[in-house]
Amino acid sequence: MPYIRPKRPTTEPAAVRWILISVALVFLGLFLVAPLVAVFVGAFSNGIGYYLHTLNNPATLSAIKLTAIAAGVSVPLNCIFGVAAAWAIAKFDFFGKNFLITLIDLPFSVSPVISGFVYVLVFGAQGWLGPWLIAHNIKIIFEVPGIILATMFVTFPFVARELIPLMQAQGRAEEEAARTLGASGWQMFWRVTLPNIKWGLLYGVILCNARAMGEFGAVSVVSGHIVGQTDTMTLYVQALYENYDQTGAFAVASVLTFLALMTIAMKEWVERKGATLAEAERKS
Amino acid sequence: MSLSRHRRVLPGFRLTLGFTLFYLGLVVLIPLAATFAKTGELTWHQFLRAVASPTALAAYRLSFGASFLAALVNAIFGLLVAWVLVRYKFWGKRLMDALVDLPFALPTAVAGITLASLYAENGWIGRWLAPMGIKVAYTQIGVFVALTFIGLPFVVRTVQPVLEDFDQEIEEAAATLGANRFKTFCRVILPMIFPALLTGFALAFARALGEYGSVVFISSNIPMKTQIVPVLIMNKLEQFDYPAATALAMVMLAVSFTLLLAINWLQWWNTRHYEQT
Numbered sequence: 001m002p003y004i005r006p007k008r009p010t011t012e013p014a015a016v017r018w019i020l021i022s023v024a025l026v027f028l029g030l031f032l033v034a035p036l037v038a039v040f041v042g043a044f045s046n047g048i049g050y051y052l053h054t055l056n057n058p059a060t061l062s063a064i065k066l067t068a069i070a071a072g073v074s075v076p077l078n079c080i081f082g083v084a085a086a087w088a089i090a091k092f093d094f095f096g097k098n099f100l101i102t103l104i105d106l107p108f109s110v111s112p113v114i115s116g117f118v119y120v121l122v123f124g125a126q127g128w129l130g131p132w133l134i135a136h137n138i139k140i141i142f143e144v145p146g147i148i149l150a151t152m153f154v155t156f157p158f159v160a161r162e163l164i165p166l167m168q169a170q171g172r173a174e175e176e177a178a179r180t181l182g183a184s185g186w187q188m189f190w191r192v193t194l195p196n197i198k199w200g201l202l203y204g205v206i207l208c209n210a211r212a213m214g215e216f217g218a219v220s221v222v223s224g225h226i227v228g229q230t231d232t233m234t235l236y237v238q239a240l241y242e243n244y245d246q247t248g249a250f251a252v253a254s255v256l257t258f259l260a261l262m263t264i265a266m267k268e269w270v271e272r273k274g275a276t277l278a279e280a281e282r283k284s
Numbered sequence: 285m286s287l288s289r290h291r292r293v294l295p296g297f298r299l300t301l302g303f304t305l306f307y308l309g310l311v312v313l314i315p316l317a318a319t320f321a322k323t324g325e326l327t328w329h330q331f332l333r334a335v336a337s338p339t340a341l342a343a344y345r346l347s348f349g350a351s352f353l354a355a356l357v358n359a360i361f362g363l364l365v366a367w368v369l370v371r372y373k374f375w376g377k378r379l380m381d382a383l384v385d386l387p388f389a390l391p392t393a394v395a396g397i398t399l400a401s402l403y404a405e406n407g408w409i410g411r412w413l414a415p416m417g418i419k420v421a422y423t424q425i426g427v428f429v430a431l432t433f434i435g436l437p438f439v440v441r442t443v444q445p446v447l448e449d450f451d452q453e454i455e456e457a458a459a460t461l462g463a464n465r466f467k468t469f470c471r472v473i474l475p476m477i478f479p480a481l482l483t484g485f486a487l488a489f490a491r492a493l494g495e496y497g498s499v500v501f502i503s504s505n506i507p508m509k510t511q512i513v514p515v516l517i518m519n520k521l522e523q524f525d526y527p528a529a530t531a532l533a534m535v536m537l538a539v540s541f542t543l544l545l546a547i548n549w550l551q552w553w554n555t556r557h558y559e560q561t
Contacts, residue, residue, distance in 0.1 A: 010452050010455045010456055010459065011371070011465075012465050013465075016465075017372055020364060020367065020368055020372070021368050021372055021374050023364060024361070024364050024365045024367075024368040024369075024380075025374075025376075025380070027361045027364070027365065028365065028380055028383065028384070030409070031432065031433055031436055032383050032384070032386050032387075032436070033383070034402055034408065034409065035386075035390075035395065035398040035399060035402060035433070036383075036386065038398050038401060038402050038408065039394065039398050042398070042401060077307075080303075081303070081304065081307045081308075084299075084300040084303045084304050084307075085300070085304040085308075087296060087300045088296075088297060088300040088301040088304055089304075091294050091297075092292065092294070092297045092301070094301070100304075100308075102544070102548060103308060103312070103313070104308065105544070106312055106316070106541075106544070107312055109490060109494075109540040109541065109543060109544040110316075110494065110537065110540060111493070111494030111495075111496065111513075111514050111517075111536055111540065112392075112494065112495075112496050112497065112514070113494075113496045113514040113517050113518050113521075113533075114319075114494070114514075114517070114533045114536060114537060117319075117517065117521065117529060117533055118315035118316055118318060118319050118533075119315055120521070120526075121315070121318040121319055121322050121526075121530070122314065122315050122318045124526075126526055127318065128318055128321075149311075152311055153311055153312065153315070156311055156312060172293075172294060175294055176293045176294060179293050179294060179295070180293070185295040185296055188295075207388075210388075210389050213391070214389070214390065214391030214392070214393075214394075215391070216391055216392050216393040216496070216497035217392065217496035217497050217514065217518075220496075220497075220518070221518070221521060233391075234391045234392075234393040234394070234497070235393075237391075237393050237394065237397065238393055238501075241397050241501070246397075246401070249397055250397070250398075250401075253391075253393075253394040253397060253398070256390070256391050256394050257390060257394055260386065260389035260390045260391070260394075261389075263389045264382050264383070264385050264386065264389050265382075267385065267389075268382050
């Protein structure tokens with residue numbers, strides 16, 4: 001009697017597996033791979049010369065600079081905020097803690113257009129501080145400070161959100177031990193807390209930075225849309241696209257896409273690193 | 285000598301909580317409060333004319349309808365993708381797993397111009413659909429496509445960890461008791477992952493409702509036809525019609541806060557459901 005290999009009870013027949021994998025791959029190919037390829041094909045459709053010419057344009061360089069400024073201000077500030085908020089929330093007990101966590105998450109649920117608009121209502125000509133700002137000749141809306149503020153709003157929760165659950169899970173024992181052994185507050189922070197949270201912190205910073213560089217709707221509301229002055233990279237993509245320079249738009253977009261791919265690669269790396277460390281800790 | 289009950293071993297409570305509240309207030313709460321206050325300055329008539337105009341009603345219909353459909357498609361295909369990524373081995377699996385995050389990382393404006401060019405009548409995908417009489421770019425279907433793209437990671441990333449931790453002994457038990465795979469999936473696996481699936485659906489829906497950047501390029505943004513609510517608000521801002529923009533923003537804020545509460549509750553249910561089983 002021939003040996004019949006018994007079917008494993010917890011998997012599907014090969015044909016079903018094959019069909020499911022194919023459907024998933026077609027879906028991902030259509031929605032993820034096709035756009036990714038299209039960006040780079042579109043960017044180089046007028047040749048490498050035109051590509052380099054677009055990227056070397058003063059307007060492009062100014063857009064890159066403004067995006068770097070917006071991310072360069074908002075990421076460190078939100079990073080400091082994230083560490084402070086996570087410290088207060090994870091290491092102490094106080095009334096209204098869960099409510100505070102919900103408030104920190106608020107910016108995620110607000111539409112980008114509204115995220116920019118709320119600053120117009122505060123700093124705009126008809127806003128709360130508008131008359132005072134005009135009298136003192138301070139320009140925020142339609143200028144660079146508005147773009148920085150809008151970027152701060154949309155990237156607000158990223159670091160805090162990553163650190164709060166991490167520090168809650170780590171508990172208070174190690175820091176308490178450091179204090180008992182006579183470490184000062186800062187010694188404890190630099191030598192105990194920071195090494196414990198560094199991967200989570202890095203993860204949050206990577207996500208925060210990606211969003212800061214890629215934000216479009218919120219900065220679109222508060223930008224003056226002057227090419228070379230108040231256009232970030234994403235706004236410049238729009239300006240080129242609407243001026244019927246599709247290839248130029250895709251050239252700038254390809255830089256942003258490259259940054260997005262870098263973000264994903266770094267995220268994978270940090271995730272793997274974190275997983276290996278957790279594994280090592282379990283074994284020791 | 286008695287230790288005060290409130291004495292804490294760890295330092296920095298006042299400093300960090302103080303800074304947290306100060307920064308939260310300055311960046312998030314005061315600007316949001318401005319929207320509430322400005323809405324309060326409107327008369328009822330102004331408010332109603334803005335939020336219940338035919339253009340606004342058409343925009344709500346499209347925003348909610350397209351977001352719902354996009355979240356539904358993402359729930360079905362996201363479950364499938366999560367399942368395939370967790371359970372099967374195939375070539376390119378790790379790359380696909382990493383790529384699922386692309387809609388999170390890619391700026392929405394880039395997604396917008398790319399999808400618009402893919403689905404235009406002469407685009408790579410659009411040219412196959414055009415002979416069938418299906419127009420995607422610059423129509424309501426285009427809005428749906430953009431919203432599906434930006435919501436894609438949510439369901440995959442909420443369902444995936446639950447499937448990874450899933451105890452396969454339960455499936456073995458089901459098989460021993462005579463259930464076939466399909467029945468096991470419907471009766472055993474699906475009920476277990478349902479809270480995670482619903483959470484992912486709600487997250488994708490909430491994200492889609494507020495989306496602006498990707499839609500504005502692939503839609504023709506014609507009022508009453510292909511205009512979503514965020515684009516309508518932007519439109520009012522460009523016309524310096526701040527009262528109307530404020531009123532519409534207020535409606536959207538109310539909707540997103542309700543959704544935020546619902547999602548928080550879902551996540552709580554999700555953890556509890558999972559811990560119980």
